[in-house]
Amino acid sequence: NAGVTQTPKFQVLKTGQSMTLQCAQDMNHEYMSWYRQDPGMGLRLIHYSVGAGITDQGEVPNGYNVSRSTTEDFPLRLLSAAPSQTSVYFCASSQTSGGSSYEQYFGPGTRLTVT
Amino acid sequence: GESVGLHLPTLSVQEGDNSIINCAYSNSASDYFIWYKQESGKGPQFIIDIRSNMDKRQGQRVTVLLNKTVKHLSLQIAATQPGDSAVYFCAEIVNSGGSNYKLTFGKGTLLTVNP
Numbered sequence: 329n330a331g332v333t334q335t336p337k338f339q340v341l342k343t344g345q346s347m348t349l350q351c352a353q354d355m356n357h358e359y360m361s362w363y364r365q366d367p368g369m370g371l372r373l374i375h376y377s378v379g380a381g382i383t384d385q386g387e388v389p390n391g392y393n394v395s396r397s398t399t400e401d402f403p404l405r406l407l408s409a410a411p412s413q414t415s416v417y418f419c420a421s422s423q424t425s426g427g428s429s430y431e432q433y434f435g436p437g438t439r440l441t442v443t
Numbered sequence: 444g445e446s447v448g449l450h451l452p453t454l455s456v457q458e459g460d461n462s463i464i465n466c467a468y469s470n471s472a473s474d475y476f477i478w479y480k481q482e483s484g485k486g487p488q489f490i491i492d493i494r495s496n497m498d499k500r501q502g503q504r505v506t507v508l509l510n511k512t513v514k515h516l517s518l519q520i521a522a523t524q525p526g527d528s529a530v531y532f533c534a535e536i537v538n539s540g541g542s543n544y545k546l547t548f549g550k551g552t553l554l555t556v557n558p
Contacts, residue, residue, distance in 0.1 A: 370548035434486030
């Protein structure tokens with residue numbers, strides 16, 4: 329299994345540009361989520377999905393859109409990039425909890441710079 | 444332990460010593476907690492978890508203690524090794540029903556192990 333993969337690894341955007349950060353997992357996990365990590369801070373939840381066709385907002389959703397058309401993929405879209413969105417973005421997945429485990433598997437991250 | 448602001452709390456220990464990393468959480472409704480390790484340039488990696496109905500859980504060289512009275516969590520690492528050098532995050536989980544849950548991360552503690 330490849331686990332959780334993210335592309336690209338690095339990206340530089342100009343203010344106002346749009347782009348999509350890709351995330352895919354091959355573990356048949358139902359729960360997927362996107363976080364951003366800023367220097368000296370923990371991870372903050374942007375959006376999450378509990379299954380295909382279902383998404384919800386996290387702590388910092390403004391400026392980001394998501395969709396979940398398949399179990400495997402959970403892309404994150406920046407509609408009009410702003411310098412405040414300069415960050416490292418992590419995608420994660422986990423099995424539906426069922427009360428057993430909430431262990432999340434993280435991708436390697438995408439480092440985004442907006443100039 | 445955890446703190447607000449841009450500078451991570453740091454803990455420096457000698458190789459072979461025991462390390463204790465602390466975390467204060469905010470939500471008394473949190474029913475599950477996870478410790479993650481994040482090495483430089485990588486995504487967070489699961490270390491150990493604990494349910495809110497437990498006060499202690501042991502893994503290999505790691506122990507998590509939970510004190511719900513004061514909303515405090517700690518991670519103890521025995522015989523700390525240079526490979527343990529990383530940023531450690533605690534995360535609390537509130538389950539709003541079924542598979543719908545959110546993780547909230549603390550801001551992290553940087554552990555440095557001196558040989």
